[in-house]
Amino acid sequence: MARSFNSWGALKKALQNEVRDALEETIDKSYQDAKQNVDNFYNSPEGRYKRTGQLAESVQQEISGSGDSLCGTISLDTSYVYNPSGRDTQTIYGYAEDNGLLGNGGFWEKTKSDVEKNIQESFSKRFS
Numbered sequence: 001m002a003r004s005f006n007s008w009g010a011l012k013k014a015l016q017n018e019v020r021d022a023l024e025e026t027i028d029k030s031y032q033d034a035k036q037n038v039d040n041f042y043n044s045p046e047g048r049y050k051r052t053g054q055l056a057e058s059v060q061q062e063i064s065g066s067g068d069s070l071c072g073t074i075s076l077d078t079s080y081v082y083n084p085s086g087r088d089t090q091t092i093y094g095y096a097e098d099n100g101l102l103g104n105g106g107f108w109e110k111t112k113s114d115v116e117k118n119i120q121e122s123f124s125k126r127f128s
Contacts, residue, residue: 016067018126024063025122026115027072031061033114034074037107047102054080055096074115076108 005011038056058077065071078089085092092101099105 022122041103
């Protein structure tokens, strides 16, 4: 449906709202994809150690900014400390991603691919 605007400000505000809606949809879908992808890490035998499940709890999302400047992020919280591993959490998660731990790696690469797909879907239905 075509809309008309009687000022540049009204058009700009409508576009900003559409961008925000598309970004929120993208981040929400991507967050769910990331959770699912990380959960897939655990769909393998544990082996000789008990998993903490911290990786599954680490997925986070954020939208910041307003108006002309918006930013959405999906990330893994690396503030958890694995004791007594002797390695930082980011390194541990890197091992998990690269199949260096007992689990299904590749969850972050899959998430990046999902984010691209979600951007295309969310924005193209609003700005085709």
